[in-house]
Amino acid sequence: MQYLLPSLRLWLVTMLVCVVGYTALVLGFAQGFTPARANGSLIEVDGRAIGSALVAQQFTTPGYFWPRPSAAGYYAMGAMGSNLSPTSEALTERAAETVARYGATSSAPLPADLVAASGGGLDPHISLAGALYQAPRVAAARGLQESAVRQLASDAAIAPGGVFAPDPIVNVLELNLALDRIEE
Amino acid sequence: MFETILTTILIIGGAALLSWPLGRYMGALFGGHFVRADGVMARITGGAPEQGWKAYALALLAFNAVMFAFVFALLAFQHALPLNPDGQSAASLDLVFNTTASFVTNTNLQHYSGESTWSYLAQLAGLMWLQFVSAATGIAALAALARGIAGRPGMGNFFLDVQRASFGVLLPLALLLAGALALSGVPMTFSGAAEVTTLEGAAQTIARGPAAAFVAIKQLGTNGGGFFGPNSTHPLENPDFLSNLLSMFAIIVIPMACVWMFGRIIGRMRHAGVIFGVMLALLLLKIGLAVEFESAPTQAFTGLAVMQEVGNLEGKELRLGAVTGPLWAAVTTATSNGSVGAMHDSLNPLTGLVPMAGMWLNETFGGAGVGMINMVLYIVVAVFVSGMLVGRTPDYLGHKLEGREMRLAVLALISHPVLILGGTALFAATAWGRDTIANTGAHGFSEILYEFSSAAANNGSGFEGLGDNTVPWNIATGLVMLIARFLPILVPLAIVGSFMAKRRGAESAGTLSVEGATFGAMLMIVIVIFGALTFFPAATLGPIAEHTSLMR
Numbered sequence: 083m084q085y086l087l088p089s090l091r092l093w094l095v096t097m098l099v100c101v102v103g104y105t106a107l108v109l110g111f112a113q114g115f116t117p118a119r120a121n122g123s124l125i126e127v128d129g130r131a132i133g134s135a136l137v138a139q140q141f142t143t144p145g146y147f148w149p150r151p152s153a154a155g156y157y158a159m160g161a162m163g164s165n166l167s168p169t170s171e172a173l174t175e176r177a178a179e180t181v182a183r184y185g186a187t188s189s190a191p192l193p194a195d196l197v198a199a200s201g202g203g204l205d206p207h208i209s210l211a212g213a214l215y216q217a218p219r220v221a222a223a224r225g226l227q228e229s230a231v232r233q234l235a236s237d238a239a240i241a242p243g244g245v246f247a248p249d250p251i252v253n254v255l256e257l258n259l260a261l262d263r264i265e266e
Numbered sequence: 267m268f269e270t271i272l273t274t275i276l277i278i279g280g281a282a283l284l285s286w287p288l289g290r291y292m293g294a295l296f297g298g299h300f301v302r303a304d305g306v307m308a309r310i311t312g313g314a315p316e317q318g319w320k321a322y323a324l325a326l327l328a329f330n331a332v333m334f335a336f337v338f339a340l341l342a343f344q345h346a347l348p349l350n351p352d353g354q355s356a357a358s359l360d361l362v363f364n365t366t367a368s369f370v371t372n373t374n375l376q377h378y379s380g381e382s383t384w385s386y387l388a389q390l391a392g393l394m395w396l397q398f399v400s401a402a403t404g405i406a407a408l409a410a411l412a413r414g415i416a417g418r419p420g421m422g423n424f425f426l427d428v429q430r431a432s433f434g435v436l437l438p439l440a441l442l443l444a445g446a447l448a449l450s451g452v453p454m455t456f457s458g459a460a461e462v463t464t465l466e467g468a469a470q471t472i473a474r475g476p477a478a479a480f481v482a483i484k485q486l487g488t489n490g491g492g493f494f495g496p497n498s499t500h501p502l503e504n505p506d507f508l509s510n511l512l513s514m515f516a517i518i519v520i521p522m523a524c525v526w527m528f529g530r531i532i533g534r535m536r537h538a539g540v541i542f543g544v545m546l547a548l549l550l551l552k553i554g555l556a557v558e559f560e561s562a563p564t565q566a567f568t569g570l571a572v573m574q575e576v577g578n579l580e581g582k583e584l585r586l587g588a589v590t591g592p593l594w595a596a597v598t599t600a601t602s603n604g605s606v607g608a609m610h611d612s613l614n615p616l617t618g619l620v621p622m623a624g625m626w627l628n629e630t631f632g633g634a635g636v637g638m639i640n641m642v643l644y645i646v647v648a649v650f651v652s653g654m655l656v657g658r659t660p661d662y663l664g665h666k667l668e669g670r671e672m673r674l675a676v677l678a679l680i681s682h683p684v685l686i687l688g689g690t691a692l693f694a695a696t697a698w699g700r701d702t703i704a705n706t707g708a709h710g711f712s713e714i715l716y717e718f719s720s721a722a723a724n725n726g727s728g729f730e731g732l733g734d735n736t737v738p739w740n741i742a743t744g745l746v747m748l749i750a751r752f753l754p755i756l757v758p759l760a761i762v763g764s765f766m767a768k769r770r771g772a773e774s775a776g777t778l779s780v781e782g783a784t785f786g787a788m789l790m791i792v793i794v795i796f797g798a799l800t801f802f803p804a805a806t807l808g809p810i811a812e813h814t815s816l817m818r
Contacts, residue, residue: 085327085328088312088325089425092428096395100437104437104479105390105394108444108454108478113455119450119453120455122453123502132462136451139470158459159472160495161379163609163611163612166612167612167615168580168615177572193572194575194579195576200581201499204501204502207583208584242585245272246511247507259465
């Protein structure tokens with residue numbers, strides 16, 4: 083019993099400092115200095131939220147760039163990976179479906195990121211190679227010059243970590259928004 | 267390859283550099299150099315009398331019982347409490363038990379997805395609170411152990427030590443990290459999920475919440491439990507390369523600093539340097555192996571029209587860079603953190619063996635405080651074996667190692683493989699395990715083996731294909747986590763308590779020096795033989811069988 087009272091006091095003080103105080107400080111900082119990010123990096127078009135810049139959404143029509151496969155079906159209330167072993171037959175079957183959907187052939191193979199599901203199923207990016215691969219389809223569907231679409235993708239590419247992670251990637255939602263803006 | 271080495275140097279080297287001043291500060295903090303702050307904190311808990319090992323252990327157990335009772339109740343009644351904008355319903359009691367045990371023990375094994383299970387109140391006042399105080403419990407226990415080894419008359423005061431660790435170490439670092447994470451895009455809001463209409467006109471509901479505060483202490487306290495289901499692969503939990511670097515850095519810096527803190531308190535920095543070197547060597551070995559194994563492309567894509575020059579991308583996020591998967595996997599399991607930057611179930615078979623080995627060893631820096639405590643057990647065994655080899659009475663820094671101490675040390679060390687292999691055998695042989703695996707064959711066995719390794723190492727990562735939110739899994743891993751947390755804290759305290767009851771001898775010329783390369787090599791050998799070879803048969807049935815039979 084001699085340890086119970088100090089334990090309860092310790093409960094109270096750590097709760098006040100590490101939960102109430104700490105949360106209030108971080109909340110105040112985030113909402114004060116970077117409110118858009120603190121609320122989920124939502125993107126608004128004409129005053130209507132169309133998605134989060136950080137969260138993949140599904141694209142299936144040929145006129146948009148498609149994101150990486152999602153084991154969660156792009157369901158952002160239950161994100162998950164496929165959790166399939168790289169040696170799994172189920173993974174081979176899923177990959178074959180993806181390859182067929184893109185119509186890829188051995189002379190024009192798909193970049194691997196378009197076939198591999200991401201960890202959380204909500205990866206907002208594809209590789210620049212993956213975007214360029216889709217450029218002919220997108221251009222044809224929209225009646226645009228392929229070179230213009232390729233240029234758009236290249237302009238949107240970033241190296242995520244500079245010299246530490248130089249392979250260029252493209253944010254799919256932002257790229258598709260840029261596509262829509264060309265049309266207007 | 268170049269950027270892989272560069273990233274590894276940046277994170278491991280940077281953390282190692284920063285751990286030195288942090289360890290120095292922690293040594294001073296727990297050495298009582300901040301008299302006024304100590305006075306205030308002592309008053310808060312009603313005085314801070316010096317405690318012997320039994321009193322210290324009882325205080326630790328009492329507070330951990332309060333932690334368990336409070337959070338169990340909070341999680342069980344979350345649906346009736348405020349701060350629940352997404353209307354989370356009542357969770358099953360077996361899941362409440364498992365989750366409470368998981369966060370009390372600093373494990374953070376998660377048999378649920380946060381965004382679809384817990385209210386904001388449950389996440390913050392329940393789980394996040396435990397992420398602070400469970401890590402503080404570990405650091406406090408290490409301080410007590412070190413004081414005993416240093417030959418102080420008492421072990422200190424548990425209630426004071428927890429406050430020192432919470433307010434003096436974890437809180438300031440968490441504030442800095444949470445601020446940085448918020449700037450990089452981790453949400454921090456009490457609003458419920460966002461409803462959006464996508465460009466193609468579909469409805470999408472995007473979970474968010476007070477994540478930045480949660481994620482910061484998740485990383486720093488070797489907790490690892492994510493705010494969102496897929497942990498740090500979720501773009502709102504780990505939005506960009508910088509947040510990723512900071513997260514990996516935060517995983518390892520406190521466990522590293524704990525070694526220096528130990529050295530400061532016992533006054534033997536060269537000894538701490540040898541320990542640090544052994545831990546670092548094993549960690550770098552694991553990182554190197556993981557990076558190498560993961561550079562093999564996804565086996566399942568062979569023969570399909572897929573370009574395969576980038577390594578295995580299944581379960582990985584592009585913005586985090588290719589090295590994140592294997593590097594994070596090695597670091598998070600070396601430290602008993604258990605957050606993930608890529609899905610471990612989808613790692614190449616031999617890469618998946620590396621995090622398992624990390625959890626089997628469990629002291630290549632290890633959890634906050636407890637990693638160094640685990641290491642003390644290995645040191646005791648290494649000193650004993652060395653003493654036997656040269657035919658002298660073994661002593662550790664002048665403390666004689668006799669039958670009682672050795673029995674206790676071996677009991678604690680042997681409990682680890684018994685819990686892992688016993689649990690794995692039981693679940694692999696019965697429907698409890700067999701009906702829950704997601705992948706067939708050797709990989710399914712690996713899923714079960716990984717789950718018990720993670721529970722027993724208080725790690726918390728998983729091969730998440732496993733359907734582990736079942737009554738047998740929740741109860742079995744809940745019990746394993748509790749045993750595997752408190753036994754390896756209490757037994758070393760008892761060993762050092764036994765040192766303190768005896769007269770400490772002077773170190774003579776015949777005493778094995780614990781400050782040189784010979785001792786480092788001896789320690790390494792004991793760790794590898796004890797820690798790794800015990801598990802070799804199980805590894806053969808899981809990852810190694812999968813690799814040899816299916817990777818071409």
